[in-house]
């Protein structure tokens with residue numbers, strides 16, 4: 422499972438938990454402006470906006486899981502099994518492979534508005550990166566500094582939803598996730614009052630009782646509600662440090678601890694990494710399951726006019742600050 426969110430203080434932030442039971446060797450990867458992007462059907466890009474994000478680099482190609490471009494536009498791909506239905510090649514359309522969607526959009530768009538226009542002619546084409554890396558079922562959260570959308574390629578076609586909460590998890594479809602929030606409108610950050618019955622005396626015996634009813638399990642429907650509630654009620658200072666701390670706390674509310682979600686063959690799903698990208702400053706912050714110290718890669722510390730990818734391996738070991 423995965424959870425992606427947006428958050429705004431002075432700057433805007435975008436990131437996700439990547440929850441899975443195995444990982445490729447993903448790295449924080451910067452694609453500079455003159456790296457030649459080749460696409461299977463749509464026009465190749467000789468130059469484009471620079472991009473930073475988490476990617477598995479294969480044959481010098483960045484397969485981005487989540488990324489932000491130098492204009493702040495950001496995209497995350499999240500698992501969408503059974504619902505994602507990629508299409509056959511369509512004449513007259515922009516045929517984009519699932520793994521090409523992030524670079525193709527981030528290479529040329531500045532805002533969600535521009536992205537929406539581009540998406541009108543897109544056909545998400547069911548074509549693999551190669552024989553080994555076949556297409557995985559995904560849907561996407563796309564955000565700029567002000568708003569976000571959810572993109573789902575389902576049986577009926579390509580759906581683009583305005584995403585007013587700035588949260589995405591996994592199944593089922595986004596319209597359900599939003600409708601489901603209706604069930605939680607009584608959940609509150611405030612102290613509850615007795616609405617149960619005036620025939621019985623009830624009292625608030627601890628803090629946090631306004632939130633009773635919020636789900637605490639790790640299913641995608643529950644994570645959607647929990648992350649939306651936490652994010653929408655979040656308060657933090659405006660500094661970079663306070664903002665990113667708060668961001669990681671929101672993601673922490675839906676993180677997965679090893680042992681709680683058992684996949685096949687005794688494999689357990691965990692939060693492999695959590696990321697938070699400052700969309701204004703092009704800084705990609707991350708933590709990993711075993712390294713709770715925040716690491717950062719700043720795209721502007723690289724030569725963005727270059728043609729060569731820059732990859733930073735994840736610092737995965739716990740960094741303990743010994744005080745004596």
Ligand SMILES: C[C@H](CCC(=O)NCCS(=O)(=O)O)[C@H]1CC[C@H]2[C@@H]3CC[C@@H]4C[C@H](O)CC[C@]4(C)[C@H]3C[C@H](O)[C@]12C
Nearest residue numbers: 422423440477484485486498499500520555556557591
């Ligand atoms: C596994 C992850 C989703 C985690 C998640 O959401 N887990 C919920 C499980 S559940 O929904 O609860 O069951 C997803 C998210 C992004 C994906 C990569 C995107 C680029 C590339 C596309 C190619 O076509 C195939 C290989 C490729 C490297 C992809 C591998 C894998 O698919 C990645 C990592």
